[in-house]
Amino acid sequence: MSIITLRESITQALREEMALDENVFIMGCDVGLRGNPFGITKGLMNEYGEKRVIDTPISEAAFTGLGVGAAIAGMRPLVEILYADWITLPMDNIVNTAAKTCYMFGGQANVPIVIRAPFGVGGGVAAQHSQNNENWFVHVPGLKVITPSTPYDMKGMLKSAIRDNGPVICFEHKRNYSMKGEVPDGEYLVPIGKAAIRKTGTDCTIVAYSYMTYVAEAAAIELEKEGISCEVIDLRSLLPLDYDTVMESIKKTSRVVVVTEAPLRGSIAGEIVGEIIDRGFDLLDAPPQRLGSKNSPVAYNEGLEAMCTPKKEDIIAAVRKTFE
């Protein structure tokens, strides 16, 4: 066991998988010499050479396309999009090639690519460096979408993603990079598609993912003091999504709040509420609550930026609402 940051957990996952499988390689802007802006791939180019840690030109559309094609040809590329906001650029080859090739080709080809994309609001970097677009990809059959939030999960799930024979998009919250946590010393995997219960509770279920899990935990701790016991679920994986765990929890609590950092409108929160209703309307003692960011681009100004995303207080209020 050692305690490392989420950032380091990614580096470990990459390093280990590259050592295990020579088909694994990394490409993206500044992933090589600079080791990515967050230092995540630092050292890997020295260890594995310029052909396995490839510094690309600013050509997101085509370098992701190259990754997709290399995957079809049998490699296991890890493509990095520096900010998830720009996943718009390679959108076509993600949605129309990576996600659909296995199907369109009648199973002749797999596309074992992992696309890593730092996402989320924070740091005063304005509207083109602050987005949460994960639900776009949840809406695309053929993809898997993961959002691990602890070093343990990140390492184990990223390794699972690299070994998965289909395309996986891994959204990493920039504000999580410095979070620390325990990671076993030996090899382990965390499966894609299983949620984690971060805190058990009996009165209300809070469903969250990525950075919002931490905010939800903070809210739950505060609510505990008032005698409201919340169960906090970290989805970890958005597609597939572990509704078994969600429904088990709701069976117990009869109440649910779903939290996302994405702008609420059109987000996955609605999807989750819809599924909860399908699977257990009768379990609910109160209308399910959704929380998301305000429906606005993210401002440069830090005050406006801070107003945008759900806060601990918002979650507390939403939980209270389920008791009205």
Add this chain to the structure above:
Amino acid sequence: MSIITLRESITQALREEMALDENVFIMGCDVGLRGNPFGITKGLMNEYGEKRVIDTPISEAAFTGLGVGAAIAGMRPLVEILYADWITLPMDNIVNTAAKTCYMFGGQANVPIVIRAPFGVGGGVAAQHSQNNENWFVHVPGLKVITPSTPYDMKGMLKSAIRDNGPVICFEHKRNYSMKGEVPDGEYLVPIGKAAIRKTGTDCTIVAYSYMTYVAEAAAIELEKEGISCEVIDLRSLLPLDYDTVMESIKKTSRVVVVTEAPLRGSIAGEIVGEIIDRGFDLLDAPPQRLGSKNSPVAYNEGLEAMCTPKKEDIIAAVRKTFE
């Protein structure tokens, strides 16, 4: 009054707005000489010249970008993406420039662009010519998204969209192009953001849009025979979405089925159900039902293709379920 096809209603809207405002122009692949694959822009290049009906190279990213920039500079471009499936290509300039410029620039610039995109399943054209990606854009603050389904609405709403000072995406269902309907002879507008009630009813509300409105109407007619009176709402506009009309109807019916042709997971159906719950959980006598396409890419094979989308029978079953 005259009876025209939806296709013709688009042509009329374009022709009229081009005549009224010399800042309006059209660009896209084959919109000029060929008049677009569906014949929608036929004749317009002869009428308005090659500078106002511009045949572009296959450069969706940049020609949409040019449109966005021309809009910022004061023009009113109509950009056509031949199949909505490929809106992935200009995704960046739609999401990160068109939608955000007014905001990022603190109101200094408007982006009065209209992007027209034929969408939907049908015709055995397989996975890259059959998608419904509208919820991606509903998730992007700064955009408006419309899906008119009748010639009357299409003409009136498209004209409103052209005059709107912000970016509007108009999704046109390919299967609706030949639908006929009455259109007044003189000028009229249909505002963006108002739903239409296609059939009044008292027992269950069916919320649909675009082609699915017709399927919903067919289901309602059949249900009427069994004594179930459905109210069919055609949303017409997905962003903004007219929840007033939806909730008014639910007040009456206490039951709701939401139908989309998009793959259900991550679709707008969840969003709508979430909002309905927020706005009127107590009005509901039964869990709201969502219907969408199966979560699969669309097959070339016509049998598999047909299995994909919601059918009249599925809607009937969903309505019945609200009475269980």
Add this chain to the structure above:
Amino acid sequence: MKDSKCIEELKKEFDAYAEMYSPEGLDREEQIRMYSIMWLMRKFEEAVKPLWMANKVHGYYHPYITEEAIATAIITQLKKEDYVGSTHRGHGHLIAKGGNINKMMAELFGKEEGYNKGRGGSMHISDMSIGMLGASGIVGAAVAPAVGSALKSWIKGTDDVTVVFFGDGGANAGSVSESMNMAAAWKLPVIFVCENNQWAIATDYARITGEPDLYKRGIGFGIPSCRCDGYNIYQIWETAKAAIERARAGEGPTFIECKTMRMLGHHATDDSWYRDMSVCDKYWEIEPIKRMGEFMVENKIATPAELEAIEAEAMKKVEASIEYADTQCHEPSPDTFYDYIYADGEVIK
């Protein structure tokens, strides 16, 4: 129009026109093989249109007719492990790579026995077992993925080569430019083949490009680039040979523009009303099968009888493929609806 006068005219007008000669290293047997492949392509495509009309084949179907020399001259020089990236007009590419026309026809019929199990159809035809990376319905979008297979060869240090095709239309997709730049920067073993038939559906390429010599784009990115007469199988063969050798030797990419002319409608039902097709009359005099046949007879490489037999043989194979697809194959079962969406049989509904 008279044959020879017409060709004199054409030489003036078609700037890519190049006299034919038999290049070094191309033996008789290989020429016969190439000629046979061209006929197989031609007969296949000619057969599909009536099947489309009869509603046996549906969706979009784009015939490769009169462009046969390009795929044939280039792809027949590849080994099985080499890769081919294709377009929406992909039947010819698949045939040249050694694909099975029965499976292709079955796919066009939407049958379970088809290459793509009926899921893909004409626009997505592929055969991964022979490195045919698949056609694509999004123009230009398949180029970067195809270059990705060259990236694989480069990373792994194999001598596999990738040939990627795109049209004059597809050349304008930004990711094609991006791909050329990366291929040049890293010296990837890839050959960019621009099938410049001068039209993208109803758009004459002259209207939407400033530089009519498309191969010059390759030069701008630092790629050795040149142009061929797209009707001249010998010239294309020789040019491709050098390019393939360079790629195999690790010397990087080549850009070959094969200039030709689209002589049919864009797809099955397009009658090309938007253009004057009479300009094509001349081109029919040098269409690649006729031209190669005439050259072989003139140069005593083959007799007219041999050539006729080849044509007849191609016809037979195509007829057999129709028979196979129509009568021996099956509609995909509804039970299999969720298959192939995810790898390894995983089903996520």
Add this chain to the structure above:
Amino acid sequence: MKDSKCIEELKKEFDAYAEMYSPEGLDREEQIRMYSIMWLMRKFEEAVKPLWMANKVHGYYHPYITEEAIATAIITQLKKEDYVGSTHRGHGHLIAKGGNINKMMAELFGKEEGYNKGRGGSMHISDMSIGMLGASGIVGAAVAPAVGSALKSWIKGTDDVTVVFFGDGGANAGSVSESMNMAAAWKLPVIFVCENNQWAIATDYARITGEPDLYKRGIGFGIPSCRCDGYNIYQIWETAKAAIERARAGEGPTFIECKTMRMLGHHATDDSWYRDMSVCDKYWEIEPIKRMGEFMVENKIATPAELEAIEAEAMKKVEASIEYADTQCHEPSPDTFYDYIYADGEVIK
């Protein structure tokens, strides 16, 4: 290092180096104006870094230092109605177009009085009233929209010209290639200016391009293209003059590569640890302000005292802008949260 020896060395190494001479049509007054503008840029950028360190300015901030000659030589030749498309390194472009540094500084402070009402910050700085179409946080993504303003001029038949800037990094975005093709095809009145400072954050452009002369890409698309010494304000001025005249006369686009060298970190806190900065020592000898100043003194266009006064004046303006932003401007009110998301004051929550 000794001045002259160093320059002799540099001439060998910096292939774009061009001797200075005063081009026809550039009078003394205009030279003084350009020199002043360069100082304003320099002082502005030098002031921002400490403000960033002091947390008055946040987010990403990319200084234009040592690239001043490029924006100045080109943009000062434009009229108010002409358009400028910018990059993430946009402060200099705005200043050259005649922008207001008080409003820019207020924007960097995130204040309501800023150009973008505090919503945009450095990466999105814009002034629509003078045709400054805005900086962009997505490299290469602002090029197509900027060419869109040239499309407007072309449609409307005005003689307005658009200049669009992008770096050696941005040049690799596919939509830049797509835009060049359209500009060439339609002869749009646009000038593509590639500010080739040879680095994209930590990526040396030589590692990710096959053809080091980036202007050759323009040629591939049929655009008259050339290269300038990015430190030589006179050469850039003369080149741009011809390009602007061509564009205004409806003769179409030009591509100008201005070769320079990034001599600071990429952004405020980047110490460039990933590269050897000592190569830049030589370049500091020809940095554009020093070089123009020396030329003007040598050629008796200005006295050293005049030049010093200009520098001091620039400093004063920048100090005033800081004072303004820091003490006279306001944080946006929370009430205004939903403003500007939609046009015309419409609020859609």
